[in-house]
Amino acid sequence: MDVSPIWLTLKLAGITTLLLLVIGLPFAWWLFRGRSFFKIVVEAIITMPLVLPPSVLGFYLLLAFSPQHGIGKWLQQEFDIQFVFSFPGLVLASVIYSMPFMVGPVKSALQQLPSALAEASYTLGKTEWQTFRYVLLPNIKPSLLTAAVLTFAHTLGEFGVVLMIGGNIPGVTRVASIAVYDSVERQDYDMANNYSLILFAITFVLVIAVFVFNKYQAKSPLG
Amino acid sequence: MITIAIEKKLNAYHGQQLLQVNRQFESGSITKIYGPSGVGKTTFLKVVAGLLMPEKGSIVVDSVTWFNADAKINLPAQKRNTGFVFQQYALFPNMTVRQHLEYATDDELWIKRLLLLGKLDALEQCKPEYLSGGQQQRLAILRALATKPKLLLMDEPFSALDYKMKTELIAELQALFKELDTTTFIVSHYPHELDGLTDEVLSFE
Numbered sequence: 147m148d149v150s151p152i153w154l155t156l157k158l159a160g161i162t163t164l165l166l167l168v169i170g171l172p173f174a175w176w177l178f179r180g181r182s183f184f185k186i187v188v189e190a191i192i193t194m195p196l197v198l199p200p201s202v203l204g205f206y207l208l209l210a211f212s213p214q215h216g217i218g219k220w221l222q223q224e225f226d227i228q229f230v231f232s233f234p235g236l237v238l239a240s241v242i243y244s245m246p247f248m249v250g251p252v253k254s255a256l257q258q259l260p261s262a263l264a265e266a267s268y269t270l271g272k273t274e275w276q277t278f279r280y281v282l283l284p285n286i287k288p289s290l291l292t293a294a295v296l297t298f299a300h301t302l303g304e305f306g307v308v309l310m311i312g313g314n315i316p317g318v319t320r321v322a323s324i325a326v327y328d329s330v331e332r333q334d335y336d337m338a339n340n341y342s343l344i345l346f347a348i349t350f351v352l353v354i355a356v357f358v359f360n361k362y363q364a365k366s367p368l369g
Numbered sequence: 370m371i372t373i374a375i376e377k378k379l380n381a382y383h384g385q386q387l388l389q390v391n392r393q394f395e396s397g398s399i400t401k402i403y404g405p406s407g408v409g410k411t412t413f414l415k416v417v418a419g420l421l422m423p424e425k426g427s428i429v430v431d432s433v434t435w436f437n438a439d440a441k442i443n444l445p446a447q448k449r450n451t452g453f454v455f456q457q458y459a460l461f462p463n464m465t466v467r468q469h470l471e472y473a474t475d476d477e478l479w480i481k482r483l484l485l486l487g488k489l490d491a492l493e494q495c496k497p498e499y500l501s502g503g504q505q506q507r508l509a510i511l512r513a514l515a516t517k518p519k520l521l522l523m524d525e526p527f528s529a530l531d532y533k534m535k536t537e538l539i540a541e542l543q544a545l546f547k548e549l550d551t552t553t554f555i556v557s558h559y560p561h562e563l564d565g566l567t568d569e570v571l572s573f574e
Contacts, residue, residue, distance in 0.1 A: 262459035265420045268446040269453040270473045270516055280472065284463035 151325035159301035162240040170248035204310025255289030375426035404573030419446035452513030460497040467493040473515035502529040
């Protein structure tokens with residue numbers, strides 16, 4: 147059995163989760179601080195992957211990063227970066243696709259903290275950033291872990307978006323979910339079953355881990 | 370000298386009310402803020418701390434303008450150096466007793482003194498969830514004092530303390546306020562709770 151699709155999937159999910167921790171946390175914090183029409187629009191845009199067919203997202207990413215025109219052409223010419231049919235392209239698509247799984251739970255956890263916590267910190271002379279770093283963030287740890295695990299698990303389960311922008315290149319873009327589809331296409335059901343079982347087992351363990359960490363309380367994936 | 374002349378709309382459940390305060394407070398004085406629930410006592414403290422903005426008026430503390438609606442001056446809460454004791458304590462669940470004070474100040478001697486004052490020295494490694502209601506309240510008071518504030522705003526600060534603890538703590542705080550030359554506002558529900566401690570009364574009807 148070729149295990150490279152499994153490794154590629156884990157690598158993709160790991161990198162996506164790390165990137166989303168770096169991008170998603172400050173982003174959730176920014177959305178949490180005050181309301182404006184602009185923020186509502188931005189939040190709606192990053193929430194779209196939850197409801198949009200993944201193939202639609204993949205299709206637009208494919209168009210946007212096609213080396214023939216627009217941003218894709220510019221990236222190719224200036225930096226020699228190609229997002230279409232490459233691993234970096236998968237990472238980019240995954241970050242966009244899983245963004246609501248990181249930003250949503252973190253933002254709603256921040257909203258549920260009593261506002262007096264931040265106020266107390268401000269009266270001690272602390273900036274908004276110090277307050278976020280030392281008071282708010284440490285007190286939403288369970289939600290943070292839930293968000294990270296769900297982001298990871300959600301990336302494992304990607305199919306449409308990955309297929310559209312990455313295709314099915316062995317060792318480069320053929321992740322486990324695509325290997326399942328590919329095996330079925332070749333009528334190799336044993337192989338499809340192998341990949342499926344592994345994906346099932348990993349995802350199941352992750353979800354169990356979240357529930358155990360949250361003291362057996364089944365929490366909604368979205369917060 | 371602290372001069373406060375403000376107007377702030379309050380959204381009470383039986384309609385809108387207006388909070389109006391127009392008064393001067395001597396530096397170093399202790400003022401009791403007294404009145405029924407929902408008249409804006411907590412709102413008043415938050416306005417002074419810079420956590421809420423009034424619609425009109427000005428706040429001037431020792432000749433420094435903290436707030437002036439007409440001149441659009443609003444000194445942020447971080448720059449006002451007030452100490453705030455929240456009614457619900459607002460302790461940080463992730464920090465131990467000692468970490469609460471270390472978050473506010475680097476002055477190790479001062480931290481030790483505060484821990485002794487609040488009788489929390491034996492519990493300095495405990496997080497708030499392991500403290501009793503009275504201990505939590507004392508920690509909230511110590512944290513507010515940690516930055517040596519010139520203006521201390523206390524919202525029902527003694528409600529969870531028994532009589533003996535309250536009397537002892539008040540006596541120690543009185544001496545400390547003198548030493549720090551702190552001006553203090555204390556919100557209280559009870560007419561005689563702070564007799565002997567406060568110099569002035571600000572009554573909200």
